Amino acid sequence: MELKIIDKTEDEMYLEIIDENHTLLNMLKSALLDDERVQIATYDMKHVSISDPILFVKTEDADPIDVVKDAAGNLVTQCDEFLSIFRKAIDI
Numbered sequence: 001m002e003l004k005i006i007d008k009t010e011d012e013m014y015l016e017i018i019d020e021n022h023t024l025l026n027m028l029k030s031a032l033l034d035d036e037r038v039q040i041a042t043y044d045m046k047h048v049s050i051s052d053p054i055l056f057v058k059t060e061d062a063d064p065i066d067v068v069k070d071a072a073g074n075l076v077t078q079c080d081e082f083l084s085i086f087r088k089a090i091d092i
Helices: 022-033 064-090
Strands: 002-008 012-018 038-044 054-059
Touching: 012 064, 022 038, 022 054, 022 064, 054 064
Parallel strands: none
Antiparallel strands: 002 012, 012 054, 038 054
């Protein structure tokens, strides 16, 4: 995975996420939309096999970079929690 900031202002960012697909982008978009600082979170992928997704984030009173970092951190926490619960479940 490689990230490339295409455009960024005080409250908006276009971020290209190279070599990723809908799986990560849907989770990230959902995590972003759960954040009250986010006004818009969406992504566009022209064609799944020949283009990389571009994430668009518009925030209110927050740096979009910080908001994306927080959303990614929340996803890691959720995955860790799931893994912990799953490990307990399969030990039964």
